Amino acid sequence: MIAPAMRLLRVAQVNASAPHTAFSVHATAYKIAKAAFDQHETLCRPVEDDDPLQRAYESAYGPLVDALCQSAHKVMQTPAATANELWQKLVIFDAEDMQDLERCKELIGILIADALRIGGAA
Numbered sequence: 001m002i003a004p005a006m007r008l009l010r011v012a013q014v015n016a017s018a019p020h021t022a023f024s025v026h027a028t029a030y031k032i033a034k035a036a037f038d039q040h041e042t043l044c045r046p047v048e049d050d051d052p053l054q055r056a057y058e059s060a061y062g063p064l065v066d067a068l069c070q071s072a073h074k075v076m077q078t079p080a081a082t083a084n085e086l087w088q089k090l091v092i093f094d095a096e097d098m099q100d101l102e103r104c105k106e107l108i109g110i111l112i113a114d115a116l117r118i119g120g121a122a
Helices: 003-011 022-044 054-077 083-095 104-118
Strands: none
Touching: 022 054, 022 083, 054 083, 054 104, 083 104
């Protein structure tokens, strides 16, 4: 859906001179986890599913998937303070197909609360 936005998020550099927010700390962890997962997949995924290395690949990517999922959920749970941070949340929501999660309604509620707070309605 918003793949171009995900590419922008993926290559976004953290400005070391800018003060961090709780959100930016978790968003940075997500970006690092996403990059590690993507790089491992690119470098190590066997071409064929019946490749003898498939089990080793799956075993090795398990911790990367865990880190990616945990960091994505932490980003969603951390309040966005700006419209840009809310945009980042929406991009992550889409990139990680969070609309398919059992907790989707809860996550959408968090996004709405962020939008209301940022828009001055909360």
